[in-house]
Amino acid sequence: MNTNSKNKSKNFIRHIIDADLKQGKNDSKVCTRFPPEPNGFLHIGHAQSICLNFGIAKEFNGKCYLRFDDTNPAKEKEDFVTAIKEDIDWLGFEYEESLTYASDYFEDFYQYAMQLIADGNAYVDSQNSDEIKNTRGTLSEPGIESAYRNRSINENEGLFERMRSGEFENGENVLRAKIDMASPNINLRDPIIYRILHVEHQRTGNDWCIYPMYDFAHTLSDAIEGITHSLCTLEFEDHRPLYEWFLDQLELPSQPRQIEFSRLNIEHTLTSKRKLATLVSNGTVTGWDDPRMPTLSGMRKRGYTASSIRDFCSRVGITKKDKSIQMALLENSVREDLDINSPRRMAVIEPLKIIIKNYDSDEVEYVDAVNHPKNPEMGKRKMAFGKELYIETTDFMEDPPSKFFRLKPGGEVRLRFAYIIKCEEVIKDEAGNILEIHCTYDTDTKSGTGQSEKKVKGTIHWVSAKENRPASVNLFETLFNHSEPKSEADINPNSLTVCRNAIVEKSIDEANSGDRFQFERSGYFIFEQKTNDGLMQFNRIITLRDSWAKIKKN
């Protein structure tokens, strides 16, 4: 894919797996899992985890489960399951043989919980949530044991059965693991492992009114599926002792190992499902798939390719260090893919009219334009040239700085694939606004004819005024101004600009929805669809690198 993958250095997780394999652990098998909760859409952070988990499985000839962690029906929806599958499909990973749901194991979980009770390792607590909260202690003070902590096994069994059968209201009882209320690790202070929730589950309907908590369900799911390496993010480090406690107390089919790595953060964006959900619900964006969102569906709509996201993930390291990746790294991956694979077209986003005074004919003449400068196999096309054309407004300056290689009064510039033109006159309205530029063209300078030795510094793009297609173009900037956004106040008010006066060369007619192009000298764009008023609608995926913009700044 790139030079990076050739000499890919191994991350610490691969080292651990190598060592495990060397020692013959887990029958020399490797099994991982990607366990999203279906309560939102996947984002770029999930992509890293998907690439890691599915990548490791592939590399070690193992298996990777896609497991929906659906233990909290209050927050989950079938729609999210569908969306998540779609995103993983798009990213290019397969899970047909390995698709599971935590809810598949509800009965197993229940039986294991009964075992915990039978062994004196769990009890039903009848304190309410405030009481439980108030007796948990603090970061520096131990908690207080519940008065219900020493109920008999018999009583606990009866109570837990009655919890299952629906005899209690939400919150009346919980099942707690009996560990240590004085543990310095708060997760070990008799954590709740079951709560009562009279909520219909998207898959199990009303079969259950008690649902297992994450730590319990996750450990058991891993053990049941034979996960060898359970990879999660750093915030679960404190949960590992509890994970291992369950593994120690119960006789389970396998002994998975939890390994934590740091989350992926990207500057100027958010990789928190909860915060992204807020942007969706308060209308800051148009939806989970808004092209400005760091969700996989958003990036897909924006025009990013799955391949470039995989490449990006391969360039970002897997470590335990807190990180904040610069957007430039992602953009580099996107540009690299798009440059190789996108056919070129010409489009003018903000048109400025050019009249070629010495072009006598009212007819159009056709010039050849290659579809890719380095890939002849992509072919070429004809572009209409004639007396009236449009160029980019920013390609003309009446009073330019030095080193401005574009059109200026009295100056010459090449129209790409066509002729060299000279600016003769600037036509303005009474208010002084530039209306059009009158030029002359040099007939000897037609591209490809070799009739003239004339060289000019600048080459600009253009579109015929006679043959073109009107377009509406969405230009995006980052959703947040601040490199590490905290609140709504950091939102970039200019994250979306709509240009409804754009025009594209006529050959764009052939485009199908989802096709990507490079509009020369401008950027990469994806064709969405035609708007109701007949405009071809494009999203700008990303600009070209622009060293002129840098020169201007200095």
Added chain:
RNA sequence: UGGGGUGUAGCCAAGCGGUAAGGCAACGGGUUUUGAUCCCGUGAUGCGCAGGUUCAAAUCCUGCCACCCCAGCCA
């Protein structure tokens, strides 16, 4: 101020006792009918800080500092 983690260039990251890979960014230069692409070149006497062990330390030891995570019947 309890517990768990992490500190190598602007951002990532390799390194695992033998004298600091690589990528992105930045900055020079070359090619170019895209100010794109591509190609070439430039960065740590230094690995959070201070000591120590050793012929030899980013790697081992001690102390300190900074930052992140944890007190949901969320995951």
